[in-house]
Amino acid sequence: MQHLHTSIAILILLGFLFHLNAVAGLSTVSSPISWKVSNMTGEIAMDNASFILPALEHSIMSYTTYFGFYSIDGKSFILSIVIDGPQAPVIWSANPDDAVNSGAILNFTREGSLLLQNDDGTTVWSTATNSKSVVGMVLDVYGNLVLFDQDNTSVWQSFDHPTDTLVIGQSLCMGMNLSIRTSNTKWSSARIYFSAEWNGLQYSFKPAAFTKLFESGTTQSTCYAFANGSFGFPDNIFFLPSARSLQFMRLESDGHLRLYEMQ
Numbered sequence: 001m002q003h004l005h006t007s008i009a010i011l012i013l014l015g016f017l018f019h020l021n022a023v024a025g026l027s028t029v030s031s032p033i034s035w036k037v038s039n040m041t042g043e044i045a046m047d048n049a050s051f052i053l054p055a056l057e058h059s060i061m062s063y064t065t066y067f068g069f070y071s072i073d074g075k076s077f078i079l080s081i082v083i084d085g086p087q088a089p090v091i092w093s094a095n096p097d098d099a100v101n102s103g104a105i106l107n108f109t110r111e112g113s114l115l116l117q118n119d120d121g122t123t124v125w126s127t128a129t130n131s132k133s134v135v136g137m138v139l140d141v142y143g144n145l146v147l148f149d150q151d152n153t154s155v156w157q158s159f160d161h162p163t164d165t166l167v168i169g170q171s172l173c174m175g176m177n178l179s180i181r182t183s184n185t186k187w188s189s190a191r192i193y194f195s196a197e198w199n200g201l202q203y204s205f206k207p208a209a210f211t212k213l214f215e216s217g218t219t220q221s222t223c224y225a226f227a228n229g230s231f232g233f234p235d236n237i238f239f240l241p242s243a244r245s246l247q248f249m250r251l252e253s254d255g256h257l258r259l260y261e262m263q
Contacts, residue, residue: 027058028138032110037069037077038102044084048072052082055106056139062245063262065091065143069104079106079116079125081143081158083246089260091143091165091248092158094125097181108137112155114147127156142167142246166226168247172196173223178251194251196224201237205255214238 040053044066054068063084070080070090076099081092094116103119112134116125133149134156140146144167145158159170164180166172177195182205193204200215201224216224216235225233228243240247246262 027056027140028136029056029108030136031108031112031134034105034107035068036103036105037100040069046070046082046084052080053077056137056145058139058141060141065139065141067139067145069100069106076101077104081139081145083143083248083262089165089248089250091167091250092145092161093163096163098124100124112147129156132156142169144170164252165248165250166231168226168228168243171223171225172201174198178257180251180253182253182255192251192253192255194257196222198222201232203257 035055037053040055042054044052044054046052050070050072051074052066052068052070054066056067058065066082066084068080069077070082070093071077078090078096078099079094080090083089083091100116100118104124105117107115107117109115109130111130112132113129114127114137115123117123127147129147132155134147135150136148138146138148143158146154147156149155159167160173160176162170162172162176162178164178166178172178172195174196177193179191179193182190182192190208191206193202193206195202195204197213198220200213202211202213204211214232214237216232216237221234224231224235224237226249227233229240230236231238231240231249240259244261244263247259249257249259251257
């Protein structure tokens with residue numbers, strides 16, 4: 001397993017009331033295909049007794065990314081993308097607040113949608129890409145899950161639907177946000193957000209009306225890139241240490257946005 005290094009312990013400190021049935025090993029598949037949790041094999045152990053049942057994986061010399069069903073207890077599962085390493089860095093989740101059981105099925109339908117259903121048939125999550133000529137799905141080495149059409153053009157990608165994490169090279173655009181439930185028990189239903197605005201990146205805590213805007217200066221933008229050495233490109237809203245390997249930043253339940261690097 002690879003080691004994670006915390007390059008920045010704290011980027012943002014919240015100034016508020018609390019301290020804040022397929023074969024694995026493939027990186028590309030064509031539709032239709034399905035995976036049922038209870039029938040999946042090839043469990044990949046992570047730290048803290050967690051594991052992932054991979055549907056897709058992509059390896060290079062230094063690390064591996066997986067797309068599949070992630071679990072910390074063997075009973076409930078989150079459809080996730082994970083980087084192999086300590087702390088089991090989940091970089092994307094389809095259903096972070098709505099875990100499924102071992103009877104759940106993920107269908108990559110003939111119509112071109114990814115459809116996650118629980119064992120009672122209820123739909124938990126979908127890419128809603130029916131009738132968009134999707135023919136295949138690929139997991140790239142950066143952990144971006146892409147649905148593509150006959151022209152190999154991206155129709156849907158996980159990088160456009162972030163949960164609580166950004167990977168270097170990924171952008172946070174208008175309409176997107178990072179979001180996480182707070183770890184403070186007094187605010188069990190509250191969420192922390194980090195979102196893209198026309199004039200910068202905004203940090204907020206809801207339901208309380210706490211916001212902090214990190215302005216982009218003179219440049220107005222609809223997207224802010226996580227680049228090598230900065231976050232907020234074309235303006236350098238945050239300066240970051242230069243990347244020696246894959247970096248990712250995660251909004252965490254204590255209210256901090258932290259930067260990590262694979263070693």
